[in-house]
Amino acid sequence: MKKLLLLTFTLMFSFPALAAQDSLDILLLKVKSQQSENRALEAQRDSEFSADVSVWQEKLKTAQTRLANEKVLAVQQGDKFDNNEKLLASLSDTLAMSKENLGELFGVVRQVSGDFSGQLQGSIISAQYPLRNSFVEGLAQSKTLPSLTELEKLWFVMLQDMTESSKVTKFSTKILDAQGVATTKEVTRFGAFNLIDESQYLVIDNQSELPQPLSRPVASDVQSTLDEWSKSTDNVQPFYFDPAKGELLTVLSRTPTWAERTQQGGIIGYIILSILLFGLLVAIARFTLLSKESAKIKQQLKQKEANENNALGRIIAIYQNNKTQSAQLLELKLEEAVLREVPRLERGSSVLKVLAAIAPMMGLLGTVTGMIGTFQSITLFGTGDPKLMAGGISMALITTVMGLIAALPLLLIHSLLHSRANVLINIIEQQSAGLIATQAEQDEKPTDPVNKKPQSKDATHREQQQPMSQCA
Numbered sequence: 001m002k003k004l005l006l007l008t009f010t011l012m013f014s015f016p017a018l019a020a021q022d023s024l025d026i027l028l029l030k031v032k033s034q035q036s037e038n039r040a041l042e043a044q045r046d047s048e049f050s051a052d053v054s055v056w057q058e059k060l061k062t063a064q065t066r067l068a069n070e071k072v073l074a075v076q077q078g079d080k081f082d083n084n085e086k087l088l089a090s091l092s093d094t095l096a097m098s099k100e101n102l103g104e105l106f107g108v109v110r111q112v113s114g115d116f117s118g119q120l121q122g123s124i125i126s127a128q129y130p131l132r133n134s135f136v137e138g139l140a141q142s143k144t145l146p147s148l149t150e151l152e153k154l155w156f157v158m159l160q161d162m163t164e165s166s167k168v169t170k171f172s173t174k175i176l177d178a179q180g181v182a183t184t185k186e187v188t189r190f191g192a193f194n195l196i197d198e199s200q201y202l203v204i205d206n207q208s209e210l211p212q213p214l215s216r217p218v219a220s221d222v223q224s225t226l227d228e229w230s231k232s233t234d235n236v237q238p239f240y241f242d243p244a245k246g247e248l249l250t251v252l253s254r255t256p257t258w259a260e261r262t263q264q265g266g267i268i269g270y271i272i273l274s275i276l277l278f279g280l281l282v283a284i285a286r287f288t289l290l291s292k293e294s295a296k297i298k299q300q301l302k303q304k305e306a307n308e309n310n311a312l313g314r315i316i317a318i319y320q321n322n323k324t325q326s327a328q329l330l331e332l333k334l335e336e337a338v339l340r341e342v343p344r345l346e347r348g349s350s351v352l353k354v355l356a357a358i359a360p361m362m363g364l365l366g367t368v369t370g371m372i373g374t375f376q377s378i379t380l381f382g383t384g385d386p387k388l389m390a391g392g393i394s395m396a397l398i399t400t401v402m403g404l405i406a407a408l409p410l411l412l413i414h415s416l417l418h419s420r421a422n423v424l425i426n427i428i429e430q431q432s433a434g435l436i437a438t439q440a441e442q443d444e445k446p447t448d449p450v451n452k453k454p455q456s457k458d459a460t461h462r463e464q465q466q467p468m469s470q471c472a
Contacts, residue, residue, distance in 0.1 A: 010311045116158060139154060264395045360403040
């Protein structure tokens with residue numbers, strides 16, 4: 001058994017050695033075969049090159065000849081380049097001397113073209129002649145000297161602009177509507193200042209360079225003159241003219257209306273309007289009452305009998321009912337009646353006075369709150385935009401204006417109604433004083449010693465009417 005195992009291990013280690021020996025022999029044979037092939041290939045190449053050596057020698061000579069020719073040509077071209085450089089420098093000096101005056105002309109043309117191009121942008125004359133803008137702008141940006149034809153055309157365009165600025169012309173052009181859609185309409189151009197459609201002013205849009213209506217309608221008085229002009233057949237018709245070529249009309253159209261200013265006032269502005277409206281209602285009611293009372297009192301002054309539908313009639317009725325009383329007692333009763341009538345005549349006057357005082361105070365409150373909001377905006381966004389500050393201050397001050405507008409008519413109405421009530425009160429007081437004086441005279445006058453009777457009723461009535469007629 002041991003011999004068998006030993007034999008097995010011996011065979012296992014001997015077989016790899018035999019296999020390695022065979023692979024080395026094979027590799028050696030391959031190397032020898034490759035070397036033989038390489039020597040044969042080299043011999044073949046040597047024989048082929050030896051056969052073509054005359055051809056390659058001919059090609060070499062040809063290349064050397066071309067190289068020599070190129071060197072000679074390079075020398076010649078170098079000399080020619082140097083001569084051209086000298087000639088170019090000489091010609092440049094000659095050109096600079098020749099175009100010295102033309103250079104100044106070129107600068108003037110570019111400057112004039114640039115300035116004139118800025119004038120043409122937004123010009124209403126360009127709506128009638130749109131192609132001239134591109135020509136003038138191209139001439140201003142050109143880097144070459146302008147030709148005589150271009151100079152003549154520039155002169156013609158400038159002369160045309162001056163000539164057209166003094167004409168009133170009708171022509172057809174495209175107009176942008178509020179939605180940005182272009183439609184062809186007939187318009188009237190007043191020089192270089194105003195462009196008018198049938199019943200509206202037009203301005204030039206900077207982007208499309210087409211006429212378009214103002215963003216907002218102008219004031220009613222301006223629009224009315226334009227409507228009259230469009231309907232008139234006379235050669236001369238007045239209308240509003242904008243010498244700023246539409247800028248003033250644009251600013252005028254952006255002026256806030258009274259409704260927009262009221263909205264700017266906010267809730268305080270609406271409160272001020274409510275105060276004004278309430279005060280006017282109170283004033284109308286009081287004016288109606290005082291007018292009726294004044295008419296009734298004037299009618300009572302003309303009557304003999306007391307009519308209790310007015311203050312004076314009620315006082316006369318009290319006098320007639322208490323003629324038998326003493327003058328002192330009658331005076332007290334009449335004073336009491338006058339005191340009852342005075343508040344009725346002065347009712348509402350204090351309300352108007354209070355409303356007239358509250359309105360400007362509310363306006364001041366709105367201004368203060370608006371200024372607080374403006375300063376908060378300045379704190380957040382800074383002072384870089386003056387329009388923001390001016391707009392905020394304007395909105396803040398509108399409540400003060402509204403308060404003053406509400407207070408002034410209320411004060412005037414209060415003064416008017418107060419004076420009207422005082423007139424009626426003075427009439428009542430004068431009549432009551434006259435009645436008291438009449439009663440005092442009757443108390444002091446003795447009775448008739450013959451008839452032992454007081455004066456007749458008609459005599460008493462005549463004495464009663466005497467103070468009333470004096471007061472009237």
